[in-house]
Amino acid sequence: MSEQTDRAPRPAPDPLTPVLSQTWDAERSWTLQAYLDHGGYAGLRAALTQEPGDVVATVKASGLRGRGGAGFPTGMKWGFLPPPDGGPRYLVVNADESEPGTCKDIPLMMASPQALVEGVAITSYAIGCTHAFIYVRGEVLHVYRRLLRAVEEAYEAGFLGTDVLGSGFDLDVTVHAGAGAYICGEETALLDSLEGLRGQPRLKPPFPAVAGLYARPTVVNNVESIASVPSIVAHGADWFTSMGTERSAGFGLFSLSGHVTRPGQYEAPLGTTLRELLDLAGGVRGGRSLKFWTPGGSSTPLFTAEHLDTPLDYESVAKAGSMLGTRALQIFDETVCVVRAVSRWTDFYAHESCGKCTPCREGTFWMKQVLHRIEAGQGTQGDLDLLLDTCDNILGRAFCALGDGATSPVTSSIQLFRDEYEAHIAQGACPFDPSASALFDHTPRRPAAPALTAGVH
Numbered sequence: 001m002s003e004q005t006d007r008a009p010r011p012a013p014d015p016l017t018p019v020l021s022q023t024w025d026a027e028r029s030w031t032l033q034a035y036l037d038h039g040g041y042a043g044l045r046a047a048l049t050q051e052p053g054d055v056v057a058t059v060k061a062s063g064l065r066g067r068g069g070a071g072f073p074t075g076m077k078w079g080f081l082p083p084p085d086g087g088p089r090y091l092v093v094n095a096d097e098s099e100p101g102t103c104k105d106i107p108l109m110m111a112s113p114q115a116l117v118e119g120v121a122i123t124s125y126a127i128g129c130t131h132a133f134i135y136v137r138g139e140v141l142h143v144y145r146r147l148l149r150a151v152e153e154a155y156e157a158g159f160l161g162t163d164v165l166g167s168g169f170d171l172d173v174t175v176h177a178g179a180g181a182y183i184c185g186e187e188t189a190l191l192d193s194l195e196g197l198r199g200q201p202r203l204k205p206p207f208p209a210v211a212g213l214y215a216r217p218t219v220v221n222n223v224e225s226i227a228s229v230p231s232i233v234a235h236g237a238d239w240f241t242s243m244g245t246e247r248s249a250g251f252g253l254f255s256l257s258g259h260v261t262r263p264g265q266y267e268a269p270l271g272t273t274l275r276e277l278l279d280l281a282g283g284v285r286g287g288r289s290l291k292f293w294t295p296g297g298s299s300t301p302l303f304t305a306e307h308l309d310t311p312l313d314y315e316s317v318a319k320a321g322s323m324l325g326t327r328a329l330q331i332f333d334e335t336v337c338v339v340r341a342v343s344r345w346t347d348f349y350a351h352e353s354c355g356k357c358t359p360c361r362e363g364t365f366w367m368k369q370v371l372h373r374i375e376a377g378q379g380t381q382g383d384l385d386l387l388l389d390t391c392d393n394i395l396g397r398a399f400c401a402l403g404d405g406a407t408s409p410v411t412s413s414i415q416l417f418r419d420e421y422e423a424h425i426a427q428g429a430c431p432f433d434p435s436a437s438a439l440f441d442h443t444p445r446r447p448a449a450p451a452l453t454a455g456v457h
């Protein structure tokens with residue numbers, strides 16, 4: 001027997017890096033006690049012994065990039081705040097999560113809200129903020145309640161309030177429940193909403209770092225970005241950069257949903273691939289094959305099975321023609337009608353368009369009408385050009401990224417599945433059986449609305 005075969009096979013390196021999700025299965029993981037039992041608040045204790053500028057420098061050195069979609073470097077964003085002028089400056093946490101497919105911040109806040117509260121305390125100390133806000137969407141009442149209790153517990157234990165842990169640093173935290181609109185996740189619309197105004201994006205510049213909440217310097221960061229800060233401060237920038245890739249450092253929550261055997265949150269280094277994640281998640285349901293998927297939520301151009309080995313980091317996904325976004329990996333097998341899926345997403349964008357600018361307000365409405373009639377088998381060949389032309393008139397011309405995002409599924413699906421659109425038009429009907437793609441028994445809720453005929457809006 002050769003030496004080779006005598007040796008026990010080496011276990012494959014664990015592709016998961018549970019940090020944020022490390023304690024999610026602990027007994028009553030959401031309580032302060034459970035968080036402390038697992039080493040919680042070590043980051044805040046370490047931060048309070050340092051100069052605020054050193055904390056900012058550590059986060060800069062870690063290469064942490066915003067986990068809310070755009071991937072902007074977090075430490076650099078903090079560094080954009082002007083020097084203190086004696087007036088207030090704010091931290092606002094964006095907990096409005098509502099992109100179709102994005103479902104990481106809500107589980108994080110439910111299972112480990114103290115990680116966010118600790119991150120808020122460290123970030124506020126670093127940027128000189130004494131009043132921070134967490135803006136959570138109002139529909140998720142259970143999350144709102146959990147956050148309120150977490151903040152209350154943190155006050156009681158001296159992690160928030162006056163003279164945090166005897167350091168002389170004061171911090172108040174307000175948890176604010178929004179009324180529930182996708183546009184209120186856009187950072188400037190969020191600030192307007194927080195100020196009590198209708199949530200619509202502001203003209204930039206000025207950027208929030210200069211004139212944000214109440215026209216004061218403000219940092220707006222995503223829940224996962226802020227919750228990642230305590231571990232970076234506790235373990236150091238090198239620990240963080242030892243995971244992920246050179247320009248996309250660290251770990252992130254990858255949310256697998258749809259036609260996957262074990263959907264859920266998979267925390268892994270950036271640069272992991274869908275193939276690796278699908279292996280962990282038991283593959284596509286029922287042994288079916290992968291038809292298309294979104295790397296970063298519905299606003300990111302579709303990928304197909306060709307992209308199974310694309311490293312899921314900002315650079316590689318962009319190079320392959322999409323965006324990493326919020327790592328919302330929605331999996332669709334071969335039973336799915338791409339026209340139907342894109343039509344549903346477009347319904348969402350048309351509904352959520354805030355109406356401030358014409359290209360998005362009108363364009364999403366038009367696209368919705370055209371997609372409905374194609375899906376109903378009443379489209380014309382000219383409709384595909386009309387769709388692409390509408391996208392052309394939205395992309396780069398809309399006031400905020402909602403409009404741009406609404407075009408991604410439309411243009412990418414026509415590019416990848418033009419024949420499927422044409423089949424709807426040629427056959428005068430959808431060639432798919434919707435009940436085959438449903439994850440549960442398909443019961444149509446209401447009769448289909450009469451589709452508009454071509455050329456009529």
Ligand SMILES: Cc1cc2nc3c(=O)[nH]c(=O)nc-3n(C[C@H](O)[C@H](O)[C@H](O)COP(=O)(O)O)c2cc1C
Nearest residue numbers: 066067068094096097185186187221222225401402
């Ligand atoms: C329409 C729209 C919705 C958005 N929704 C969210 C959201 O729910 N949560 C979030 O963190 N960022 C969202 N963003 C991105 C924010 O504008 C902003 O980039 C982010 O909160 C910055 O945090 P980060 O740097 O930590 O990623 C949205 C952007 C747009 C255009």
Ligand code: SF4
Nearest residue numbers: 355356357360400403
């Ligand atoms: S792009 Fe859409 S959501 Fe954004 S400002 Fe214009 S109308 Fe509003």
